[in-house]
Amino acid sequence: MKTIVQVALDLLEIDRAVQIAKEALEGGVDWIEVGTPLIKSEGMSAIRRIRKEFPGYTVLADMKTIDTGSIEVEMAAKSGADIVMILGGSDNSTIDDSVRSAHQYGVKLMADLMSVNDPVERAIQLEKMGIDYINVHVGIDQQMQGYDPIYLLKDVVDAVNVPVAVAGGIDEQRSSEIVNTGADIVIVGGNITRSDNVSRAAKTIRSSVDSPSKFQVSKQSLDDEIYELLTSTSTPNISDAMHRKGAMRKIIPLVQDTKMVGKAVTVQTFEGDWAKPVQAIDIAKPGDVIVIYNSSKDIACWGGLATFSCLNKGIAGVVVDGAVRDVDDITNIGLPIFAGNTVPNAGDPKGFGEINSEITCGSQNVRPGDYIVGDNNGVVVVPKERAYEIARRSKEIEKGEQRLYDEVKRGRTLSDIAQLNKWEKQ
Numbered sequence: 001m002k003t004i005v006q007v008a009l010d011l012l013e014i015d016r017a018v019q020i021a022k023e024a025l026e027g028g029v030d031w032i033e034v035g036t037p038l039i040k041s042e043g044m045s046a047i048r049r050i051r052k053e054f055p056g057y058t059v060l061a062d063m064k065t066i067d068t069g070s071i072e073v074e075m076a077a078k079s080g081a082d083i084v085m086i087l088g089g090s091d092n093s094t095i096d097d098s099v100r101s102a103h104q105y106g107v108k109l110m111a112d113l114m115s116v117n118d119p120v121e122r123a124i125q126l127e128k129m130g131i132d133y134i135n136v137h138v139g140i141d142q143q144m145q146g147y148d149p150i151y152l153l154k155d156v157v158d159a160v161n162v163p164v165a166v167a168g169g170i171d172e173q174r175s176s177e178i179v180n181t182g183a184d185i186v187i188v189g190g191n192i193t194r195s196d197n198v199s200r201a202a203k204t205i206r207s208s209v210d211s212p213s214k215f216q217v218s219k220q221s222l223d224d225e226i227y228e229l230l231t232s233t234s235t236p237n238i239s240d241a242m243h244r245k246g247a248m249r250k251i252i253p254l255v256q257d258t259k260m261v262g263k264a265v266t267v268q269t270f271e272g273d274w275a276k277p278v279q280a281i282d283i284a285k286p287g288d289v290i291v292i293y294n295s296s297k298d299i300a301c302w303g304g305l306a307t308f309s310c311l312n313k314g315i316a317g318v319v320v321d322g323a324v325r326d327v328d329d330i331t332n333i334g335l336p337i338f339a340g341n342t343v344p345n346a347g348d349p350k351g352f353g354e355i356n357s358e359i360t361c362g363s364q365n366v367r368p369g370d371y372i373v374g375d376n377n378g379v380v381v382v383p384k385e386r387a388y389e390i391a392r393r394s395k396e397i398e399k400g401e402q403r404l405y406d407e408v409k410r411g412r413t414l415s416d417i418a419q420l421n422k423w424e425k426q
């Protein structure tokens with residue numbers, strides 16, 4: 001049987017969803033999913049509209065039903081869904097009544113295994129209870145923590161006879177792996193719908209599903225993955241991912257068009273005392289960022305020679321909440337340096353302060369090992385414990401913006417696309 005590709009329309013606005021669905025179908029997807037955010041935003045009318053716009057295509061309504069199965073399945077069926085997604089972790093009473101309702105209204109049911117305790121055992125039970133498809137799903141928030149549906153897929157495929165779908169951050173590499181593992185339906189959301197070229201993204205997934213051996217999955221260390229993600233997103237995307245937190249105040253780049261990503265080596269020092277900042281160069285490892293708090297904005301604790309020394313150690317960049325001098329030399333050296341002020345005069349090396357203690361820099365708390373990212377916009381601090389999650393979320397934000405740029409390019413305004421009036425806080 002040919003593997004089905006289903007596009008998940010996880011958007012908030014139906015006109016955008018219709019347009020994206022059209023482009024995804026041009027790229028070769030088979031089924032259309034009305035995603036949960038779209039259903040929550042637009043109600044059953046979203047399912048009706050998709051049904052009307054795309055006669056002849058299979059439409060799945062991701063209701064994520066957890067209670068009142070009968071009512072929710074009836075609503076989705078009467079609105080034009082062919083398949084209704086319910087949560088596999090719902091109480092058996094809800095599953096049973098959903099199955100009865102599905103039979104009454106002539107639709108199929110897919111059960112989502114997201115957050116189920118024993119997914120393989122539950123998949124077997126759900127099949128026995130009359131569920132038509134099982135969905136091995138890692139939710140969007142779970143993906144940001146590094147969960148991956150692929151690890152569970154094989155066991156579920158081996159355990160049940162009904163077709164198995166898989167969803168959760170699937171891209172062209174993952175879809176290839178998934179087909180080889182035996183899934184029947186590949187559900188793709190963000191990697192199609194947030195692309196700046198939806199039909200091309202859908203086509204890439206289609207060809208990966210149809211010719212799975214072409215794609216090689218690259219395995220990276222967690223640090224490498226975090227580094228790669230943070231390097232390829234902007235500080236505004238990262239700040240958005242942190243709910244507007246993390247941005248350093250009154251710190252600007254001295255060298256334009258550079259990108260700095262690395263783990264913090266922190267320095268606390270006083271009134272232009274440049275001993276600890278310069279000693280930190282010897283302590284830092286290649287790829288680290290030196291983050292300095294100096295209490296004076298009028299006496300430099302950092303300059304051209306210190307910057308030049310950083311090249312010998314492979315330091316990724318320096319942030320100074322204080323003053324820096326030798327701006328011309330620093331610009332020629334080209335290492336990313338961020339500072340609160342520039343002045344001609346330096347202080348003396350007295351040796352006061354500390355290296356690798358918790359400091360405040362640009363009004364942000366910085367601990368050794370936190371990720372520091374800088375670009376033309378300024379500097380953000382990413383707490384080390386949440387670095388992977390924030391890096392993933394930043395990338396998702398960037399993808400969403402790519403699609404928005406594409407829609408603006410076609411002549412719409414941001415206010416119109418984002419429906420600012422509708423979504424203003426009441």
Ligand SMILES: O=C(CO)[C@H](O)[C@H](O)COP(=O)(O)O
Pocket residue numbers: 008009010035036062138139140167168169170187188189190191
């Ligand atoms: O059901 C969903 C979220 O709960 C999504 O539709 C599903 O995860 C597919 O989207 P993505 O590919 O972006 O993960």
